[in-house]
Amino acid sequence: MEERKLGNFKVLEEYPLIEPWAYALIVEDEVTGERKYIVKEAQLNEEESQVYKILLKILEWEIKPYDFSRAATTHEAVREYFVDQLKRIVSVYSERLGARKKGSIDWQKVLYHLLKDTVGYGPLEALMKDPFVEDISCDGVGKPLYVWHQRYEGLPTSIVFQSEEEVDSLVLKLAHIAGKHVSVAFPIVDAMLPGGHRLAATFKREVSVRGSSFTIRKFKEKPLSIVDLIIQRSISAEMAAYLWLLMENKMPGIVMGVTGSGKTTALNAIATLLKPNVKVVTIEDTPELRLTLENWVQLVSRHSYALTGSKTGEVSLYDLVRVSLRYRPDVIIVGEVRGEEAYVLFQAVATGHGGLTTIHAENVNALVKRLTSPPMNVPPSYVPMMRWGLLVRRVNLGGSTGRRMTNLWEIGEEEHILVGEWDPARDAHEVRLERSRVLEEIAYLTGKSKEELIEEVGRRSEILKALAVKEIRDYKRVAEVIYRYYNDPKRVLSEVRVA
Ligand SMILES: Nc1ncnc2c1ncn2[C@@H]1O[C@H](COP(=O)(O)OP(=O)(O)O)[C@@H](O)[C@H]1O
Ligand SMILES: [Mg+2]
Numbered sequence: 001m002e003e004r005k006l007g008n009f010k011v012l013e014e015y016p017l018i019e020p021w022a023y024a025l026i027v028e029d030e031v032t033g034e035r036k037y038i039v040k041e042a043q044l045n046e047e048e049s050q051v052y053k054i055l056l057k058i059l060e061w062e063i064k065p066y067d068f069s070r071a072a073t074t075h076e077a078v079r080e081y082f083v084d085q086l087k088r089i090v091s092v093y094s095e096r097l098g099a100r101k102k103g104s105i106d107w108q109k110v111l112y113h114l115l116k117d118t119v120g121y122g123p124l125e126a127l128m129k130d131p132f133v134e135d136i137s138c139d140g141v142g143k144p145l146y147v148w149h150q151r152y153e154g155l156p157t158s159i160v161f162q163s164e165e166e167v168d169s170l171v172l173k174l175a176h177i178a179g180k181h182v183s184v185a186f187p188i189v190d191a192m193l194p195g196g197h198r199l200a201a202t203f204k205r206e207v208s209v210r211g212s213s214f215t216i217r218k219f220k221e222k223p224l225s226i227v228d229l230i231i232q233r234s235i236s237a238e239m240a241a242y243l244w245l246l247m248e249n250k251m252p253g254i255v256m257g258v259t260g261s262g263k264t265t266a267l268n269a270i271a272t273l274l275k276p277n278v279k280v281v282t283i284e285d286t287p288e289l290r291l292t293l294e295n296w297v298q299l300v301s302r303h304s305y306a307l308t309g310s311k312t313g314e315v316s317l318y319d320l321v322r323v324s325l326r327y328r329p330d331v332i333i334v335g336e337v338r339g340e341e342a343y344v345l346f347q348a349v350a351t352g353h354g355g356l357t358t359i360h361a362e363n364v365n366a367l368v369k370r371l372t373s374p375p376m377n378v379p380p381s382y383v384p385m386m387r388w389g390l391l392v393r394r395v396n397l398g399g400s401t402g403r404r405m406t407n408l409w410e411i412g413e414e415e416h417i418l419v420g421e422w423d424p425a426r427d428a429h430e431v432r433l434e435r436s437r438v439l440e441e442i443a444y445l446t447g448k449s450k451e452e453l454i455e456e457v458g459r460r461s462e463i464l465k466a467l468a469v470k471e472i473r474d475y476k477r478v479a480e481v482i483y484r485y486y487n488d489p490k491r492v493l494s495e496v497r498v499a
Contacts, residue, residue: 009036012152021112022126026152037147037155039126044113047104051097052113058089059118076194082119086111121177122170123159128197128218135217140210141167153401164204167212171201174214190303192286195219223290225475226269227467234262234392235405236429237468239420240273241460242408242436244482245453246388247273249442250331250354256361257392262403263358264288264335266392271333271356272475276483278354281324283317284335292479297327317341321348330354342376349385364389364409364416384411387438397427405429410438433457459493460485466496 004011009027012035016023025038044052062085094107116125127136127147135148141164144156161167171189175182178191178199187206191199196219202208229235246253247270255263255270268289274280279295287300302315317334321344324332331354334345338360349355361367367389371378391407408420408431420431433439433454443450463485467478485492 006038014040017126017129018112021109022129024126024130024132026149026155035152035155036158037149037152038158041126042109042112044109045104048106048110051093051105052110055089055093055110055114056118058093059086059114062089079119083115086114086118090114122173123161124170124216127157127159128216131220133218135215137215138167138170138213140208140213143210151400164211168204171203171212171214174199174201174216175203195221196287198286219288223268223475224265225473225478226272227464227473227478228475229266229269229405230464230468231471231473232402233427234266234403236420236431237464238431238457238461239405239408239429240464241457242420242431242433243270243388243390244273244460244464245442245457246438247271248275248486249445250274250278251387251438251442252349252353252355252385253388253390254356254367254386255358255390255392256364256367257358258360258362258394261392261394263392265403266390266405267333267335267356267358269475270390271331272479273482274331274354275486276479278330279328280331280333281327281329282333282335283320283324283341285317286335288335289333290475292476297324297329299324318344321345324348325353331356333357336360337376339375340377342371343378346371346378346382346385350382355386363391364407364411381413384413386411387441389416395422395424410436412437459489463492463496 006025006027008030010030011025011027013026014023017039021042023040025040026035027038028035090107090111094105116122121128124136127133127145132150133147134150137146138161139146141161143160145159147155147157149155161170171182174193175189175191178189178193180189180191182189182201182203184204184206187203189199189201189203193199193216198217198219199214201212201214203212205211226235226240230237230240255266257263268291271280271289271291274293276293277295278293280291280293281297281299282289282291283299283301285301287298289298299320301317301320302313318339318341321332321334321341325348332345332348333355334341334357336358337345345355345357359367359370361370368383370376371383372380387410389409389411390405393404393406394401395404395406404422406422407418409416409418417435417437419433419436420429422429439450439453443453463481467473467481472478472481481492
């Protein structure tokens with residue numbers, strides 16, 4: 001391949017973000033080896049800039065005030081309304097002006113900039129559209145925006161804010177899009193942007209020394225499916241098949257790891273292995289989970305931002321876990337346990353509910369310690385009620401990093417049985433089901449032998465491998481196959497074997 005250069009930089013990759021207006025360029029400094037993310041965006045020429053300004057004014061005048069107070073007003077509805085009005089204004093105006101200025105104005109380009117700056121994310125629009133960008137953060141004025149890129153990790157971008165006003169107004173805009181208020185009096189926002197992206201921001205110099213700052217953790221449009229995780233070698237088909245059998249039997253479990261290791265992603269993929277008819281209640285601080293189940297109640301906590309420290313109107317995870325029991329769920333899923341809600345979840349599990357959750361812990365011993373200490377205070381005798389624990393880690397793979405489910409334990413009273421383990425040397429998983437006690441429990445409950453269950457894990461592993469080979473990875477399509485397998489295992493298996 002021909003090498004492309006950009007000054008002192010070697011272009012590693014270029015791909016479209018918003019065709020034909022914005023592209024991403026990943027470049028590498030030939031001397032220092034430092035990498036950078038360049039947003040290449042079509043700029044307006046002088047005439048276009050003038051038109052842009054005029055149109056922005058017209059827009060302010062012409063757009064009939066939208067009734068924002070209507071309860072049904074969603075960001076989508078407002079956006080649609082704006083887009084329609086804008087297109088109309090641009091087309092009327094371009095016709096009027098078009099004859100005189102033919103050729104020198106690209107109206108589509110002007111429209112792109114108008115949309116981006118009014119109903120879009122302004123300077124962040126292109127980055128928000130990049131599916132490889134997981135995180136966008138701004139530490140303040142005069143420093144580049146940083147992104148976390150799925151393939152290149154942390155990269156500085158070509159976007160640098162030159163004035164504090166620019167960052168202030170962007171933070172105001174982001175808070176506004178999230179439907180939240182930010183001001184000198186309330187200088188912190190923690191909110192959800194449309195599409196599930198998570199925004200954390202500070203305003204002016206109230207609480208951040210360098211002025212306004214923000215971080216957006218982007219939400220994938222589609223969650224990674226269990227097949228995605230198998231394809232990426234995060235988990236093996238066999239380990240996933242074993243978890244599938246545990247999920248069929250509603251065996252409670254916990255995913256552990258550090259922040260950003262992939263706990264929620266793993267939890268979501270594993271929850272798809274549940275039987276389609278189970279009744280699930282999920283409880284989260286921010287709605288991240290995306291399940292395929294019909295019978296799913298999604299509860300989200302509510303924070304109050306009162307300055308006085310009073311918690312009026314606050315609804316905590318603890319409150320929600322307690323109320324969730326009234327829904328008579330088969331399985332309660334708590335996005336992440338941090339406090340006293342853990343205790344209620346374990347109580348629910350102890351009384352026969354299925355339960356799944358994630359926790360910040362680096363290994364199984366740290367997990368037990370955290371659970372049994374304040375503020376969680378789970379009685380030690382309750383801990384083994386969570387039958388399995390899965391550790392997710394970001395690991396080094398000689399040059400790049402990846403995410404691997406490195407350990408799978410069956411949690412016991414005295415000792416924990418390691419039934420699955422990732423071998424860094426081979427970048428492969430080893431599963432030792434003959435050790436499993438949980439399979440013995442399931443054998444007892446279902447009247448099957450352990451050997452039969454191990455064979456069943458083998459068949460399910462075959463199904464998952466076939467999906468990986470055929471790249472059937474979309475989470476809804478994967479769920480379809482899993483649900484069909486529950487209904488008619490023989491048929492699905494024979495389909496897989498024939499193909
Ligand atoms: N196995 C994986 N392969 C690739 N990307 C992953 C994987 N697991 C998680 N991610 C990505 O990493 C980021 C953080 O994942 P998340 O599950 O939210 O982590 P946690 O819950 O541990 O904080 C997300 O952008 C997610 O899409
Ligand atoms: Mg999480």
